[in-house]
Structure formats: C-alpha cells, structure tokens
Amino acid sequence: MEVRIYEAQADVRPKTVKELDVDDQPREKAEKYGCGSLSTADLWALILRTGLPGKPITELCRDLMRENDGRLHNLERRDRREILQIKGIGKTKAIQIEAVLEIVRRYCNEELSERPVISCANDIDRLMRHRIANLGHEEIWVVLLNRKNAVISTRRITSGSATASVFDVKAVMKNAILENAEGLVLCHNHPSGNLRPSVQDDQITRACREACETLQLRMLDHLIIAPQGYYSYLDESRL
Numbered sequence: 001m002e003v004r005i006y007e008a009q010a011d012v013r014p015k016t017v018k019e020l021d022v023d024d025q026p027r028e029k030a031e032k033y034g035c036g037s038l039s040t041a042d043l044w045a046l047i048l049r050t051g052l053p054g055k056p057i058t059e060l061c062r063d064l065m066r067e068n069d070g071r072l073h074n075l076e077r078r079d080r081r082e083i084l085q086i087k088g089i090g091k092t093k094a095i096q097i098e099a100v101l102e103i104v105r106r107y108c109n110e111e112l113s114e115r116p117v118i119s120c121a122n123d124i125d126r127l128m129r130h131r132i133a134n135l136g137h138e139e140i141w142v143v144l145l146n147r148k149n150a151v152i153s154t155r156r157i158t159s160g161s162a163t164a165s166v167f168d169v170k171a172v173m174k175n176a177i178l179e180n181a182e183g184l185v186l187c188h189n190h191p192s193g194n195l196r197p198s199v200q201d202d203q204i205t206r207a208c209r210e211a212c213e214t215l216q217l218r219m220l221d222h223l224i225i226a227p228q229g230y231y232s233y234l235d236e237s238r239l
Contacts, residue, residue, distance in 0.1 A: 026058060040072065041065045048096060052088050060088040073227060076101050076134040077191075105130045115150045118143070121232035124185050124223050127151065132189040133225050140188040140204075142172050144181035145220070152179050167204045169211050176217055183218035184208075190224055195231040197224055205233055 026042040035043065044061040051057035067086050068074035075083075075097070083094040108130040118124060124143060131154075132139050138160045144152040155175045158166055176184055186208055188201075197205075205222045212219040221239060224231040233239040 040070070044097075047100060048093050055088065063087065064089065072101075072104075073134055077136045079136055082136075115152075118145060118149045118151065118185065118220065121221055121223060121230065121235050124187060124221065125225060125230045127154070128187050128223070128225060129230075132187070133227050135189055136191055138189060138191060140167055140186065142175060143185040143187065144176055144179045145183040145185070145218075147182045149183065149220070152181055167200075167207070169204075169207045172208060173211050173215060173217075176215070181217065183220055184212070185221045185223065186219070187223040187225060190226045193226045193228060195224055195226050195229060197231060197233070202238075205239065209239065 026038055026045045029042070030038055030046065035046075038046070041061040041064065042058060044064060045057045048057055048061060051060045064075075064086055068078070080094050080098065083089055083097060084091065089097075116123065116127060118127075127143065128141060132141065140157045140160075141154055142157055143154050146152055153175075157171050157175075158168060160166060172184070172186070175181075186204070201222075201224065208222070209219050211217075219239065221232055221234040223233075
C-alpha cells in the first residue's frame with residue numbers, strides 16, 4: 001500500500017503592519033527618517049490607519065494609488081462614489097481622503113497674498129487652478145475685483161456635469177453688485193482636458209460681456225482651465 005505523507009503548507013497569510021520589517025512600517029519609518037522618506041501610499045497609510053482582516057493598511061493604500069496610476073491628481077478627480085468603489089475604502093476612509101485633498105487645496109491657496117492683484121491670465125490661473133482644474137465635473141466661477149484689480153472674492157456660480165453646466169448671468173451680476181465690484185473675470189474648467197472653447201462657452205462670454213457693459217463693469221477675461229493649462233479669451237483677442 002502506498003502511504004502518502006501530508007506536506008506541511010507554508011504560512012502564506014498576509015502580514016499585518018506590526019509583522020512587517022521596521023523599515024516597511026510607515027509610522028516607525030516616519031519616526032526614524034521623517035515623513036519625506038515615505039511613499040505617497042505610506043503617507044496615506046499613516047492617515048487611514050486601519051486595513052482589512054488579513055490585508056494591512058499599507059497594502060490597501062498601495063492598491064489605492066495603483067488604481068490612480070500613482071498620481072494624486074487622478075485621485076483628486078474622483079468623486080466619493082468612485083472612491084468607494086476601491087476595495088477596502090469605506091465611507092469613513094473616503095471622507096478622510098476628501099478632507100486631506102481639501103487641506104492640500106487650501107494650503108496651495110494660502111500661498112497667495114490675502115488680496116492678490118490680477119494683472120494677467122496667469123494670475124487667474126494661479127488663483128483658481130487648485131480649486132477647479134482637476135474636478136470631474138464642470139463648474140463656473142466668477143472672480144470679483146476692485147478698481148485696482150485686487151481680488152475681492154471668488155464665487156462659484158454653478159456646478160454641472162462632466163460635459164456642461166447651466167450658466168446664469170443674473171447670478172454673476174448679483175454677486176458683483178453685492179460685493180460692490182468694479183470688474184470681474186469668469187473662469188470654468190473642462191473635465192475632458194480639452195482647452196478649446198465650445199459654442200456654449202462663446203455664448204457665455206458674450207452674455208457676460210454685454211451684461212457688464214450695461215452695468216458699467218469691466219470684464220477682464222474668461223479662462224478655461226484644465227490640468228495641462230488654460231485658455232484665455234483675452235490672450236486670444238476674443239474679448
């Protein structure tokens with residue numbers, strides 16, 4: 001009779017964070033070398049803290065970044081529904097991710113002076129890029145200016161879909177009057193990344209310019225902003 005001997009199987013279960021080598025444990029590595037030594041995935045692991053049974057948070061966060069080609073810009077463009085589709089990311093972790101990205105946007109905006117003065121399209125791009133360039137849907141904003149072209153405030157006029165948004169010129173003018181603005185700049189994003197203005201963009205520009213002329217306001221520009229750059233109606237001699 002042939003006797004078969006059962007072979008012992010190796011322990012192949014995933015390691016927990018505590019079982020990893022010290023240099024692979026984000027908190028310990030940050031304490032020893034500083035946060036600058038950590039990968040983006042490991043930084044997320046420090047923030048999100050807990051993984052799944054049998055799957056440490058470090059592995060989950062590597063999956064998170066892998067799902068976004070390793071780019072925070074790609075992650076920023078995801079809405080909550082899309083983030084929740086990533087395995088291991090529940091509602092609490094999704095909100096934590098949104099909160100961190102919002103802190104990043106606010107930090108970038110704090111680099112500007114309290115009331116930046118607008119002198120060209122690049123100034124508007126610098127002011128608005130971190131707010132709208134990476135959104136997965138279209139938003140139209142107005143930047144309100146005083147007589148010296150210093151920023152009084154920025155107002156979101158409308159938020160639409162991935163391809164369009166409904167423009168209300170009355171809302172723009174109302175905000176300008178309430179803020180006692182002397183001038184304004186329109187700006188909106190193109191989630192597709194295409195910087196060329198559409199027919200609707202031309203119509204919005206024309207409607208806003210005519211309303212500004214009626215109310216004796218200066219319309220300085222209309223910018224279309226996308227991740228790779230911007231389009232300025234003024235720079236293209238179309239305003």
